[in-house]
Amino acid sequence: MKKIGFLSFGHWSNHPAYKAQTASDTLLQSIDLAVAAEEIGLDGAYFRVHHFAAQLASPFPLLSAIGVKTSKIEIGTGVIDMRYENPSYMVEDAGAADLISGGRLQLGVSRGSPEQVIDGWRHFGYEPTEGETDADMGRRKALEFLERLKGKGFAQPNPYPMFPNPPGLLRLEPHSEGLRERIWWGAASNATAVWAAENGMYLQSSTLKYDESGKPFHVQQAEQIRLYKEAWKKAGHQREPRVSVSRSVFALVNDQDRYYFGQEADRRDKIGMIEQDKRAIFGRSYAAEPDQLIKELAQDEAIQEADTVLLTIPNTLGVDYNVHVLSSILEHVAPGLGWR
Numbered sequence: 001m002k003k004i005g006f007l008s009f010g011h012w013s014n015h016p017a018y019k020a021q022t023a024s025d026t027l028l029q030s031i032d033l034a035v036a037a038e039e040i041g042l043d044g045a046y047f048r049v050h051h052f053a054a055q056l057a058s059p060f061p062l063l064s065a066i067g068v069k070t071s072k073i074e075i076g077t078g079v080i081d082m083r084y085e086n087p088s089y090m091v092e093d094a095g096a097a098d099l100i101s102g103g104r105l106q107l108g109v110s111r112g113s114p115e116q117v118i119d120g121w122r123h124f125g126y127e128p129t130e131g132e133t134d135a136d137m138g139r140r141k142a143l144e145f146l147e148r149l150k151g152k153g154f155a156q157p158n159p160y161p162m163f164p165n166p167p168g169l170l171r172l173e174p175h176s177e178g179l180r181e182r183i184w185w186g187a188a189s190n191a192t193a194v195w196a197a198e199n200g201m202y203l204q205s206s207t208l209k210y211d212e213s214g215k216p217f218h219v220q221q222a223e224q225i226r227l228y229k230e231a232w233k234k235a236g237h238q239r240e241p242r243v244s245v246s247r248s249v250f251a252l253v254n255d256q257d258r259y260y261f262g263q264e265a266d267r268r269d270k271i272g273m274i275e276q277d278k279r280a281i282f283g284r285s286y287a288a289e290p291d292q293l294i295k296e297l298a299q300d301e302a303i304q305e306a307d308t309v310l311l312t313i314p315n316t317l318g319v320d321y322n323v324h325v326l327s328s329i330l331e332h333v334a335p336g337l338g339w340r
Contacts, residue, residue: 005044067101
C-alpha cells in the first residue's frame with residue numbers, strides 16, 4: 001500500500017489552450033482540484049513554490065483555503081525554498097494553516113533550486129553570512145524553522161506588555177503540536193538526504209537528483225532512499241520515516257490522453273546541468289496503456305522504496321481533465337501495483 005498524491009507546479013499563462021490563464025485561475029482551480037482529489041480517494045495535494053515566475057509562490061493562503069474545504073487529504077508543499085524565508089514568520093503561518101486544516105500539513109522545504117532571477121533571495125532581504133554559501137543559508141534557516149516549531153519559549157517577555165504574559169520565556173504563536181514531525185526535506189544529493197534523516201525530517205525526492213554514480217535515475221534514487229533510511233535508524237528517531245518520490249505518470253485510456261501524452265511513451269532519463277558545476281539526472285516520464293504502465297512502474301526501484309508517490313499533473317489543462325488523469329491511475333494502475 002502506498003499513499004498517492006498529486007504535485008502541481010501551479011503554472012498559468014495567457015494561452016488559448018490553457019484553462020489556467022491567470023493567477024486567480026490557478027489558485028481557485030488548485031482548491032477545486034484538492035477537493036475533487038479527496039472525493040476520489042487521493043491521499044495528498046502538494047504544490048510547488050517558485051518565486052519571480054507565473055507559478056504558485058505563497059503557499060500558506062492556498063493551503064489554508066484547502067484546509068477549510070477538505071477534511072482528510074494531506075496538504076503540502078514540494079518544496080519551499082528556505083533561502084527566501086523568515087523562519088519565525090513561517091512558523092506562525094505554518095502553525096495557523098496546520099490548525100485550520102486539523103493537523104494535515106506536510107511541509108516540504110529545501111535549500112532551493114535554480115531560480116528565475118539571479119540571487120532572488122537578496123530581493124527578499126536575505127544574504128549569506130560571512131563564509132556561508134546560499135545553500136548553507138537555506139539549511140541554516142531550515143534548522144531555525146525546525147527549532148521554533150518545537151514550541152519552546154525563547155523570547156524574553158516585556159515587563160510592561162500590552163496583554164498579560166504567561167510565566168517564563170515566550171514562544172511563537174499559534175503553536176501547532178506535531179507539525180515539527182511533519183516537515184520534509186527535498187534532497188537532490190545523497191549527503192543532504194542523510195542530513196535530513198539526522199535532523200528528523202522526512203524525505204522528498206523529486207524527478208531529478210545530482211548524478212552521483214552514472215546509474216539509471218531510479219537506481220540512484222533508490223540508493224539515496226536506502227542511505228536516508230539507514231541514517232534515520234542510526235539517529236534513533238522514535239517514529240517511522242516517510243519518503244515520497246515524484247513521477248510523471250499518464251495512463252492512456254482514451255484518445256485525449258493519447259493526443260496529450262502518447263508521444264511521451266518512449267522517454268528516457270536525461271542528463272543536464274542545473275547549476276554551473278552540478279551535473280543532474282532527470283527521471284523519465286511514464287505514459288502508456290495501463291497494463292504496460294504497471295509493468296514499467298513495477299521495475300522502478302525508487303518507487304518500491306517509497307511510501308508515497310506524488311503524481312505531477314498538467315494543471316493548465318484544468319480541473320476536470322486532471323481529475324480524469326488521477327482517477328485513471330487510481331482505477332487502472334494502482335491496484336495492479338499493490339498501491340491500493
